[in-house]
Amino acid sequence: MRKASIIGRNLSLGYSKGNMKKEILNGLEFELFSGEMTCLLGPNGVGKSTLVKAVLGQLKPFRGEVLLHKKTISEYSNEELAKELSVVLTEPFLPGNMTVVQLVAMGRIPHTGWTGKLEEKDKEVVRNALLATKIEYLRDERLSEISDGQRQKALIARALAQDGKVMVLDEPTAHLDLVNRYEIMHLLREIAKTQGKSILVVTHDLEIALETADRFWLLNCGTPLISGLPEDLVISGQINQLLPGKKFHFSVEKGRIELENQKRKLDISGPEDLVSWVSKALEKAGFKELDEVIEVSENPFSLSYKGLVYSRIEEFIEAKL
Numbered sequence: 192m193r194k195a196s197i198i199g200r201n202l203s204l205g206y207s208k209g210n211m212k213k214e215i216l217n218g219l220e221f222e223l224f225s226g227e228m229t230c231l232l233g234p235n236g237v238g239k240s241t242l243v244k245a246v247l248g249q250l251k252p253f254r255g256e257v258l259l260h261k262k263t264i265s266e267y268s269n270e271e272l273a274k275e276l277s278v279v280l281t282e283p284f285l286p287g288n289m290t291v292v293q294l295v296a297m298g299r300i301p302h303t304g305w306t307g308k309l310e311e312k313d314k315e316v317v318r319n320a321l322l323a324t325k326i327e328y329l330r331d332e333r334l335s336e337i338s339d340g341q342r343q344k345a346l347i348a349r350a351l352a353q354d355g356k357v358m359v360l361d362e363p364t365a366h367l368d369l370v371n372r373y374e375i376m377h378l379l380r381e382i383a384k385t386q387g388k389s390i391l392v393v394t395h396d397l398e399i400a401l402e403t404a405d406r407f408w409l410l411n412c413g414t415p416l417i418s419g420l421p422e423d424l425v426i427s428g429q430i431n432q433l434l435p436g437k438k439f440h441f442s443v444e445k446g447r448i449e450l451e452n453q454k455r456k457l458d459i460s461g462p463e464d465l466v467s468w469v470s471k472a473l474e475k476a477g478f479k480e481l482d483e484v485i486e487v488s489e490n491p492f493s494l495s496y497k498g499l500v501y502s503r504i505e506e507f508i509e510a511k512l
C-alpha cells in the first residue's frame with residue numbers, strides 16, 4: 192500500500208499585494224508518495240515554483256490545505272519542518288572556501304542546533320550522505336574548486352544529511368551535461384527507493400524524467416494537475432499537455448518531442464531505428480521527395496539508391512546536392 196507524505200487538498204495558490212490577490216493555481220489536488228521520485232513538469236510561468244513553495248509551507252494557500260504526514264503544514268514550527276523537509280534550490284551563491292564535507296555537515300543543523308557540534312551519529316549520517324552521492328573522494332575539496340555537477344551532488348548530499356522524509360528539488364540538473372543529468376536523476380530515484388523518501392523534482396528535462404521518474408505531475412494553465420505513471424501519460428496522450436499548440440507532438444514511438452511536420456515524408460525502407468536517423472538527416476538537408484525508395488541496411492551500415500551504394504548519409508547528401 193502506497194503512503195502519501197504530502198497531500199494537497201482543493202488548493203488555491205497565489206500572491207497578495209495589499210488588498211489585491213493574484214491567483215495562480217486553483218482546485219489543486221495531489222499526493223506525494225513515499226519511496227517514489229515524482230517529477231513536476233509544466234511550461235514556464237505555470238506555477239511550479241508556487242506549488243513547491245506551498246508544499247514547503249512557505250506560501251499560505253488562499254484556500255484548501257497542505258498536509259504533511261496528515262497534519263496541516265502550518266501547524267509545524269520551522270524547526271520541525273527543517274527535520275521533515277529537505278530542499279535543494281538553485282543556489283547561485285555558496286561560500287567558495289567551504290569544503291564539501293562542511294557543506295554536507297550543514298544539513299545536520301536542524302538536528303544539532305546552530306552550535307553545529309556533530310555527535311558521532313551525525314558524523315555517520317554525513318559520511319553516508321557522501322557515500323550515497325558518490326562524492327566521498329571530494330570531501331576536503333573547496334566548493335570553488337569542484338565542477339557544477341559535483342557541487343550539485345554536494346547540495347543533494349547536504350539534503351540527505353538533513354534526513355527529512357521528504358526531499359524537494361527545484362531544477363537540480365539545470366546547467367549540467369547529459370551524463371550528470373542522468374546520473375543525478377538516477378541517484379535521486381535510487382535514494383527514494385532505498386531510503387523510502389518522497390522526492391519531488393521540478394524539471395524541464397522531459398526525456399530524462401521519462402527514463403527515471405516513478406510518477407509525473409503535469410501542470411498546465413487552466414487544467415487540473417495530472418498525476419500518473421509517465422508511461423500511462425504517454426500512452427493516453429496526456430503528455431501532449433506539456434506542448435504548446437499544434438506545432439509539436441510527442442512521438443510515442445521515439446519517446447521524444449518532434450515538430451509536427453517532422454513526421455516522415457521520404458520513402459525509406461530498412462531497420463526502423465536506422466530509417467529514423469536517415470530520414471532526420473535528409474530532412475535537415477532539405478530533401479522533400481525522392482524518385483525512388485532508399486534502402487537502408489545495417490552491419491555494415493549502407494544506403495542504396497538507384498543502383499549506387501553509400502556508406503555514410505553525408506556521402507549520399509553530397510552526391511545529390
Ligand SMILES: Nc1ncnc2c1ncn2[C@@H]1O[C@H](COP(=O)(O)OP(=O)(O)OP(=O)(O)O)[C@@H](O)[C@H]1O
Nearest residue numbers: 206207213215233234235236237238239240241242
Ligand atoms: N512573489 C511573487 N509575487 C507575485 N507573483 C509571482 C511571484 N512569484 C511568482 N509569481 C507569478 O506566479 C506565476 C507562476 O510563477 P512560478 O515561478 O511559480 O512559475 P514556474 O512554473 O515555476 O516557472 P518557471 O518554469 O519559469 O520556473 C508567474 O506568473 C509569476 O509571475
